Amino acid sequence: MIRITNLLVVVYVTLGCISPAIAEKPLKIYIMAGQSNMVGTGGISTFDHIGDDPATAPLLDKMLGPDGKPRICDRVWISSLNGKMNQYGGEGFGRLTAGYGVRREDPTKPDDFIGPEYLFGITMEESYDGPILIIKTAWGGQNLCVDYRPPGAGPYVLNDQQVEMYRERGKLDQIRTQRKEATGRNYRYMVEHVRKVLGDIKRVYPDYDPDAGYELSGFVWFQGWNDFVDTATYPDSRGEKQYNEYSELLAQFIRDVRKDLDAPELPFVVGVIGVYGDFTPGTFRVVNQSDRRMKLFRKAMAAPAAMEEFKGSVVAVPTAPFRENSLGFIEQKQQQVQAMGRQLAKKHPGSANADGSMTPEQRKAYLDDYRSKLLTPEEIALWARATSIGGFVHYYGSAKFHAQAGKAFAEAFLEMEGSVGDTETRSEE
Incomplete structure (x- = not known):
């Protein structure tokens, strides 16, 4: 492992008399981003349902403290930027516990919901005996083709079908202006907030030890619905290649995040959309061959993980098995x-x-x-x-879904450890 450390640490190691503060392990930082299902609608009121299933009951045991209330993690902190659609929003931060899901009134104050971050953090805390920080940025109703569009993808350009459609409606200039203003907005919000937290970690995690430094240890992407339903950007006329552009955008997103955060080997986990589950008839309503399109879209989401340049550092995690x-x-x-x-x-x-x-x-x-x-x-x-x-787009607001997804995302990183390049440990000098 490559470590950029304070010279004082080297001296203390040599003398064999490291002080507890300097000997502390580096802070592991995980970034979680996406849209509404990353924000999280898992109701705390549904926690007991997790315990009804023998397969997930052990998760509930991890989520509750001795008093039967949601557990507060000892070594995991979180900064969560949560705003309404198209608004930067406000930040909530503190020790990780339940309540960092959707915040209906004040984004800076806890509400009654969790997202994947809760079991993600709990699972990581079990595997690492040092401090952990989660930086979450997520907004409902955002897409990758416009809102999260990575800078390396260039401007959003209306296709011929869209130009004709909006011209007939007399809205072509209006739509072009709107798309231009929105392009990359949430990507910029995300990067800005991550840099803000990294620039003053003690503000969020008061016990941070600058001498021990921090590691950017992983990035979780859980998004997709708004691109899936956007058949204007991704027209049916493209057939089996309908969502290939999403794969290209996601691959560029990974490249740009790594570049903008100066983390060229940052591991990525892509949570593949699980709406419709295993496609069991009678469990969802088909609209305009939406079941066919969902299968294509899932393949598109998972595609970057199979690219040679991302081999061993990008993993696609299906969430369909967690939909009930x-x-x-x-x-x-x-x-x-x-x-x-x-x-x-x-x-x-x-x-x-x-x-x-x-x-x-x-x-x-x-x-x-x-x-x-x-x-x-x-x-x-x-x-x-x-x-x-x-509703169904948000997995019925079931905490059981969000808990299983968060655990799966964490386990994907744990499985990647050792298969990716050295993680750079940074310290403030």
């Missing part, structure tokens, strides 16, 4: 109930309220009866116990 089919089945039934509610709310041919004569009380009673015939009491109870906010 049981919740998908229930959601499809819930959608039927919602559709019936919309029909009853107004005159709808063929519905029980076709003539609009039903009172609100009658509509509610009808809908309750309809729901009871579709959903069993067990399904209703499971939905209440296992889900929070966000």
Whole structure:
């Protein structure tokens, strides 16, 4: 391992009398970035559901302290930049615990959700007896083709299909201006915040030892939905190559992050989108061959890990196995109930309220009866116990998903250790 250290450390090592402060291991720093599922909608209210499954119950044991409340890590700190769409936002920081997921009101104050960072940090703390810092930057609704577009990819250029479409709508100039202003905005926000934290680590992690230094140890990317649904940028007409451009952008993103953070061998983990899970029929709704497109998009997300230049330093981690089919089945039934509610709310041919004569009380009673015939009491109870906010795009707000994803991301780094080049340890002189 290559280490840039203070000369005083060398002298102390030679004399065999290292003081505890100087002998402390370097601070390992992991960067986590992406969109809403990196922000995290895993409701703390759904923690108990993790313990219902023998396969994940051990995770819950790690997440809870002796008092039954979410554990506060001893050696893991976090700085989380969390803002609303297209806004820089505010920073929350402190010892890692539950509450660093989505923050609905004040981004600087804890809320009732986790993202992948929680089990990621807990897993890393188990594997390393030194200090750890997570720097998380994530915003909902962001794409890679525009918002996170890496500088090396050049400007976003509308394709011929988009030019024709927006010209017909009389919005061509407006869209071009909007895209120009948005291009790379979140990439810049991300790099700016990482540099801010690295420039004054003690502000976030008060016990940081400059003599021991720090290591940029890894970067986790978990994003994808907004590129997946953008069939204007990635048109169906491209067939099997529909999302090849995403692969190219992600590869450039990795190169540019390494360059801008002066970390040429920074290990990367790409969390491959898991929406639709294993494609079990009845657990999701297909719209415009979305199942076919999702399979193509997953391949595109994973593609950079197979590139020769990234061999051994970039790993793609599937998250589909962590999406629960049981919740998908229930959601499809819930959608039927919602559709019936919309029909009853107004005159709808063929519905029980076709003539609009039903009172609100009658509509509610009808809908309750309809729901009871579709959903069993067990399904209703499971939905209440296992889900929070966000719907299927956000894995039903299940902390079980986010916990498993975070653990898998951490384990991917642990498996890479030893297979990548030396990590540079930096110290402040």
